[in-house]
Amino acid sequence: MHSTRSSVTEMSTPLLSIRGLKTCFPTRAGLVTAVDGVDLDVYPGECLGIVGESGSGKSVTFASVIGLVRSPGYVADGSMQFDGIDLRGLNADGWRTLRGRDIAMTMQDALTALNPALTVAEQIEEVLLAHATDLPRRGRRDAARARAIEMLRLVGIPAPDKRIDDYPHQFSGGMRQRIMIAIALSCRPKLLIADEPTTALDVTIQAQVLDLISDLRRELGMSVVLITHDLGIVAEHTDRVAVMYAGQIVEAGVTRELIDRPRHPYTRGLIGLIPRLSDLDAPIKPIEGQVPELIGLGGTCRFYDRCDFRASRCRTDIPMEAAGLDHQVRCVRVEESLQ
Numbered sequence: 001m002h003s004t005r006s007s008v009t010e011m012s013t014p015l016l017s018i019r020g021l022k023t024c025f026p027t028r029a030g031l032v033t034a035v036d037g038v039d040l041d042v043y044p045g046e047c048l049g050i051v052g053e054s055g056s057g058k059s060v061t062f063a064s065v066i067g068l069v070r071s072p073g074y075v076a077d078g079s080m081q082f083d084g085i086d087l088r089g090l091n092a093d094g095w096r097t098l099r100g101r102d103i104a105m106t107m108q109d110a111l112t113a114l115n116p117a118l119t120v121a122e123q124i125e126e127v128l129l130a131h132a133t134d135l136p137r138r139g140r141r142d143a144a145r146a147r148a149i150e151m152l153r154l155v156g157i158p159a160p161d162k163r164i165d166d167y168p169h170q171f172s173g174g175m176r177q178r179i180m181i182a183i184a185l186s187c188r189p190k191l192l193i194a195d196e197p198t199t200a201l202d203v204t205i206q207a208q209v210l211d212l213i214s215d216l217r218r219e220l221g222m223s224v225v226l227i228t229h230d231l232g233i234v235a236e237h238t239d240r241v242a243v244m245y246a247g248q249i250v251e252a253g254v255t256r257e258l259i260d261r262p263r264h265p266y267t268r269g270l271i272g273l274i275p276r277l278s279d280l281d282a283p284i285k286p287i288e289g290q291v292p293e294l295i296g297l298g299g300t301c302r303f304y305d306r307c308d309f310r311a312s313r314c315r316t317d318i319p320m321e322a323a324g325l326d327h328q329v330r331c332v333r334v335e336e337s338l339q
């Protein structure tokens, strides 16, 4: 996301800057390149959406950013700078400090991410005692508990002073998601990575949790990366968006512009999946086919097999090109496909 830049991005230095990120998993079938040459910037205070079908590399990209790629996977190439820190140069201690304090990530499934054997109080206090730098030396534990209750109140848990001593299974799915957000935000991180924060929730609770993240972003002045497969959520809650397909970003830009003027045939397919408010009964036409196996790709556009506009000149590695103000696209047939 460089080249032509809009007013959203031109004034500030990115908080997180990723260039040429490549993350691989050795498997029996061969080397899976789950993330292949990703460039991304996240600016202070913004919400960046990462959208794409299942298996496009969204989670692995951000697992790489927080140093939690599952073994035997590894970051094979690229650079990642966060607030002046070279993330690839961090040792285990460095990661531990950064993860609790400056970058927090909420996982897709709150029930498995939370520890079932510890009360909510114990889980939030553990993070605070390890990372909060502004708790008083005397009465640290009491101060951590008070802060934990305040966090639960902030994310909308009723009667937080009583519920704080309950275990995760005593809460509903929506409440558990809120608790995970409370834990993630308890040290006031500069960056929150929210991976599918609402997939498991019904629509009303979904909207509440997403509104909560937006409100807290404004209140705490943090940046948010919102990972989702739902472009409808992106349209409502993000400032900029990157569309991922088969380990690469295929289109990126300011959300409004990208939704109003999508260029890549894949993005246009995803937009076709947003139900129109005026016509909720209209049939949704899914994008036919599947994301390709991420082994030995290269030498052709990755969307080739599923694309209605494929041509012989798509049989090469396609670079990202500027397509407008802070708008880039990885397609050599943009003009023809728009006619």
Ligand SMILES: Nc1ncnc2c1ncn2[C@@H]1O[C@H](COP(=O)(O)OP(=O)(O)OP(=O)(O)O)[C@@H](O)[C@H]1O
Binding pocket: 025, 027, 032, 034, 052, 053, 054, 055, 056, 057, 058, 059, 060, 061, 070, 073, 229, 294
């Ligand atoms: N542990 C692993 N071993 C082998 N391959 C893996 C592993 N984890 C991820 N991958 C590969 O990376 C690809 C991208 O996974 P990732 O979880 O980033 O996708 P995603 O876009 O976040 O999808 P979802 O929305 O389902 O979470 C997978 O399709 C798979 O090929």
